[in-house]
């Protein structure tokens with residue numbers, strides 16, 4: 001089933017166009033990887049999906065992005081609700097300077113998801129368990145989140161993102177600041193999470209894209225060159241640029 | 252003459268810089284590798300030219316008068332003069348030699364003054380000669396060193412190091428000196444006035460101490476109930492409190508607005524405009540408070556049937572608060588802006604609105620800096636003098652009514668030290684005791700500020 005469908009999306013930073021006429025459908029409960037050389041617009045596209053580009057003054061988004069039969073670029077779209085449904089994990093772990101507990105409870109309390117302390121405790125525990133962090137931190141929930149290791153911090157950020165039970169999770173190079181072991185943990189986690197969430201991940205690692213994703217989109221200079229099943233893209237791409245990029249001949 | 256010599260040394264310094272560098276180029280042209288960049292050769296020579304000369308020059312300036320005095324007064328030795336009389340003779344001699352002496356001129360003094368002039372001119376010319384010799388010697392020495400391509404970088408670096416060190420040492424020593432002068436005078440003060448009376452007494456009335464005839468012996472009982480500092484401590488904190496009630500909310504909110512809401516354009520104009528407030532001299536704030544705000548409050552108060560003094564704590568504190576706004580606003584703007592964008596993104600991506608993000612993420616993250624800026628504002632408020640002197644009156648009332656006039660530590664120091672005062676008088680020493688108290692309060696404030704900031708740092712890092 002199609003979860004998100006982007007139609008004729010153009011993005012401008014001031015006068016400079018960063019994305020050209022992107023058409024891409026994202027399948028529900030699958031992992032979609034976005035790959036492409038640096039500066040090709042992967043992050044920009046990702047940020048369109050939860051309207052994070054609104055934060056940047058000079059950024060203008062045109063075209064339709066339909067999620068659950070609703071165009072999020074419509075005027076009537078409630079950005080707060082949208083971002084509740086579409087979580088995001090950033091390249092650099094960015095836990096709030098608060099305790100672990102407060103980091104997780106942040107989203108649920110904003111959206112009024114817990115009626116009591118008990119419910120909130122439950123949400124925190126479930127989120128941390130899903131993010132495979134619970135065992136490591138259950139005794140130090142009231143210590144600052146910034147005191148964790150990089151990999152733990154990134155899993156904390158994932159736990160934070162899933163605390164509001166989003167339908168979609170956007171990940172922008174979530175492993176780029178992590179060592180191979182932490183990366184493996186996160187990849188495992190992604191595999192687990194896709195049962196309940198639709199996941200879109202930007203990555204620079206071909207191997208990672210091949211490992212975790214079912215579908216892949218290849219961006220180049222602001223255009224979506226090719227997209228489809230990961231197997232096909234990696235084994236038998238239609239476009240020579242894709243072929244070149246995947247085999248490491250450029251980018 | 253001295254000025255000419257001084258300028259001459261400076262000019263020589265510049266010239267030797269030029270020659271040093273030129274020498275370096277000549278060495279270079281012989282295909283030898285220099286031990287440092289050419290300008291180091293220049294600096295090296297210039298330093299050797301100017302520094303020994305200045306040292307001799309200053310030593311001379313320090314010792315010349317003493318030596319001349321010794322020589323002059325040696326004529327009067329063993330004639331049974333007292334030290335004071337000798338000093339007087341010397342002063343007369345100097346005055347006469349300057350042609351400013353009006354009294355009766357004795358032949359003794361006449362001779363002395365001629366000798367004085369003579370000595371001075373010898374000293375003057377020998378100074379020039381010696382300084383020039385020193386310059387020639389040290390430049391020759393240094394020139395020889397650079398000619399043999401000796402190391403120049405390290406000595407020059409050491410020299411700059413020493414200059415910077417001396418500068419900071421001077422700053423520290425001045426502080427230490429000031430603190431010690433405060434301490435000694437304060438101790439003297441407390442020898443007369445018991446510490447207990449000062450700290451817990453509720454009557455501050457230093458004018459009473461004026462009444463004493465200075466030839467009478469000091470009678471401590473006379474000062475009981477004169478130097479009770481409670482009213483002025485209370486006044487100080489009260490006015491600072493009023494000021495912070497104005498400055499914290501407005502300053503903080505405008506800081507948040509500038510950092511988070513204002514567009515680039517607005518910020519560009521608003522920030523300098525707010526900072527203009529910080530550039531207004533406090534005297535101007537003072538008469539604004541005394542001539543505009545004070546009477547205005549009085550009018551309003553009278554209209555509402557309240558008793559308002561024309562010089563009220565409210566007027567002074569309110570205007571002081573306005574003065575402090577830019578500190579808090581611009582400092583908190585800076586700390587808020589320096590909160591990493593990634594935290595904002597993280598919060599927005601969770602669906603938080605702008606105000607939620609500010610309240611729950613940015614503000615806590617910026618809190619140490621904000622607390623720091625507030626405490627800085629408090630210590631400004633406590634140390635502020637002019638506004639209080641002009642707008643809040645000089646009578647030390649013990650009151651918590653903002654509509655009455657009160658006085659502060661700083662204002663009382665002004666009151667005490669304006670006009671005639673005698674050193675060693677308890678009234679003058681009271682100013683030192685007050686200054687000491689002010690110093691201690693500010694010091695404690697700073698220590699607390701550092702503690703708070705550190706605690707939050709630990710929590711958030």
Ligand SMILES: Nc1ncnc2c1ncn2[C@@H]1O[C@H](COP(=O)(O)OP(=O)(O)OP(=O)(O)O)[C@@H](O)[C@H]1O
Pocket residue numbers: 013018036037038039040041042043044045056
């Ligand atoms: N805030 C911004 N202001 C102006 N231009 C921007 C901004 N963010 C991105 N761009 C431009 O948009 C283009 C796409 O940037 P984007 O960050 O989406 O690339 P990317 O594919 O994520 O690259 P990377 O792999 O290096 O993260 C780039 O040319 C970049 O210069």
Ligand SMILES: [Mg+2]
Pocket residue numbers: 042043044172
């Ligand atoms: Mg990117």
